[in-house]
Amino acid sequence: MRLLVVNAGSSSLKLALLDEHDRTLASRELDTPGSRLDAGELQRALAGDLAGADAVGHRVVHGGERFRAAVRVDEHVRAALTELVDLAPLHQPKSLAALDATTRALPGVPAVACFDTAFHATLSPAASTYALPAQWRERWGLRRFGFHGLSHGWVARRAPLLLGQDGAALRIVSCHLGAGASLCAISAGQSRETTMGFTPVEGVVMATRSGSVDPGLLMWLLTRPGTGEHAPPSAEELSQALEHRSGLLGLTGSADMREVLSAARRGDPDASLGIDVYIHRLQAAIAAMAAALHGLDVLVFTGGVGQRSSEVRERAAAGLGFLGVELDAQRNAQAGEGADTAIGAQGAPVHTLVLAAREDLEIARQTRRVLEQGD
Numbered sequence: 062m063r064l065l066v067v068n069a070g071s072s073s074l075k076l077a078l079l080d081e082h083d084r085t086l087a088s089r090e091l092d093t094p095g096s097r098l099d100a101g102e103l104q105r106a107l108a109g110d111l112a113g114a115d116a117v118g119h120r121v122v123h124g125g126e127r128f129r130a131a132v133r134v135d136e137h138v139r140a141a142l143t144e145l146v147d148l149a150p151l152h153q154p155k156s157l158a159a160l161d162a163t164t165r166a167l168p169g170v171p172a173v174a175c176f177d178t179a180f181h182a183t184l185s186p187a188a189s190t191y192a193l194p195a196q197w198r199e200r201w202g203l204r205r206f207g208f209h210g211l212s213h214g215w216v217a218r219r220a221p222l223l224l225g226q227d228g229a230a231l232r233i234v235s236c237h238l239g240a241g242a243s244l245c246a247i248s249a250g251q252s253r254e255t256t257m258g259f260t261p262v263e264g265v266v267m268a269t270r271s272g273s274v275d276p277g278l279l280m281w282l283l284t285r286p287g288t289g290e291h292a293p294p295s296a297e298e299l300s301q302a303l304e305h306r307s308g309l310l311g312l313t314g315s316a317d318m319r320e321v322l323s324a325a326r327r328g329d330p331d332a333s334l335g336i337d338v339y340i341h342r343l344q345a346a347i348a349a350m351a352a353a354l355h356g357l358d359v360l361v362f363t364g365g366v367g368q369r370s371s372e373v374r375e376r377a378a379a380g381l382g383f384l385g386v387e388l389d390a391q392r393n394a395q396a397g398e399g400a401d402t403a404i405g406a407q408g409a410p411v412h413t414l415v416l417a418a419r420e421d422l423e424i425a426r427q428t429r430r431v432l433e434q435g436d
Contacts, residue, residue: 064428065107065114065167066421069159074098077421078111085421087111098158100165107166117172118428119160120211120420122152124176126202131179131427133435134160134172142174148206151304152261173428180210180217183251188353191259205263207255209237211420213245216361217252218423219416223401224359232354234347237418238373239364240268240316246350254353256346262303265346266339268316271307309335318366318373340373344380357384359412368415369397374404378413385410 063086068075070093077088087110091102107114119134125145132138139160146153164172181189189205190198197203216235221228233247242265246254256264266272285293294302302311310316312335313324324332351357360381362374371393378388387409396402396415405413 062115062429062432063113064425065111065117065163065170066120066424066428067117067159067163068120068420068424069093069155074103074159075421076106076111078114079421079425083422083425093155093158098162100162103162104166107163114167114170116428116432117163117167117170118424119156119163119172119174120177120424121156121160121174122177122208123149123206124174124178125206126204128174128176129179129182131173131175131431133431134164134174138174149260171432173431175211175424175427177208177210178206180214181205181207181245181252181255184253184255188254203259205255205258207243207245207252208257208261209241209243209245209255210252211423212237212363212418213243213247213252213255215419215423216245216363216416217247217250218426219401219419220359220361220412220414221250223403223414223416224412231358232351232356233359233361234350234354234357235361235363236343236347236367236377237364238343238362238367238370239418241270242267242272242364242366244346244350246353248354254350256350265342266312267308268318269305269308269310271303271311272342274303309339312338318370322370322372336376340376340380343373343377347377347381348384351384357386357411359414360384360386361414361416363416363418365418368417371396374413374415386413387411388413 062081064079066077066079074091074093078086080086089106089111121142123145125148127141142157184207191203193203213235217228220233221231228250235245235247237243241261243255243257245252262270264272279299283293283299287293309321313321313332315321321332321335325336366373374393375388378386387406388404389406392404396404401416403412403414405411
């Protein structure tokens with residue numbers, strides 16, 4: 062089965078054609094500012110080096126309560142996905158635009174939706190429930206969903222293989238650090254706790270997202286007196302600021318970790334503070350995930366920052382010796398763009414790994430499983 066993987070991101074559409082052994086035959090990345098997708102460009106790509114797909118696997122950000130595993134797309138599933146747009150208004154439309162455009166370009170080719178939220182369907186009620194009024198939780202379905210599940214799911218499978226150990230016996234903390242960032246506590250191959258919640262804003266500091274903020278502070282802002290330039294932000298302005306103008310960007314003026322690290326090395330005080338805040342929150346989250354697992358066997362760094370920034374890994378690990386985390390400086394410095402690798406010090410109680418984020422392979426696995434079960 063030749064499989065086309067479609068990964069709709071915040072500003073691009075990643076396409077990869079895989080063979081039956083998950084080898085990449087061709088790949089393309091198309092710019093998709095906002096939710097705009099050039100259907101003609103997509104059509105040309107699918108008629109060119111990406112032609113010949115027997116099935117399509119789509120990354121869909123939100124599955125809500127209904128979709129707790131990958132599912133073959135039909136008209137009923139497509140309609141249900143539209144109903145979930147309200148839960149992820151910034152992300153779901155992009156996934157659906159890619160789904161519709163690909164379906165038009167490849168009529169009759171089966172499509173499977175793979176959800177970022179599905180891996181976290183195993184969260185216990187204690188981990189998924191907000192301490193909010195019961196009538197609110199019941200009326201609006203308020204709960205912690207978690208995201209980046211395709212990446213964390215790949216880590217859950219890949220880390221045990223790399224270590225040559227039984228995944229059922231490993232307690233893994235997966236750190237997906239990219240423009241968006243989240244952590245996941247994994248045991249027996251399943252999600253037990255995660256940092257993102259009802260939305261992808263909750264959790265650690267990200268490129269432009271704030272991470273967790275005191276809700277009382279937000280209410281205080283919304284109710285400030287004033288008019289004109291001194292008027293308090295509206296709910297829409299507040300949402301936009303938390304999503305697009307906060308995080309590293311709000312702290313330092315740049316959302317690019319490479320630029321922030323470089324500025325901090327030059328002595329820029331805002332950049333130095335920004336890195337300190339980022340690392341402080343990251344270390345606290347790693348410790349919280351380990352606590353949810355009652356211990357730690359494997360610490361994994363993945364995502365663009367997690368895979369490529371040896372400095373972020375070094376600084377994060379420096380405060381985690383009490384958990385058994387210790388890095389080999391040379392291995393850490395050399396890890397990044399190459400193969401998945403172990404960077405832990407010899408004899409350290411905790412294995413530390415750097416893994417490439419292969420959401421495409423996780424999507425391919427789930428897509429094949431759904432289609433095989435359908436047969």
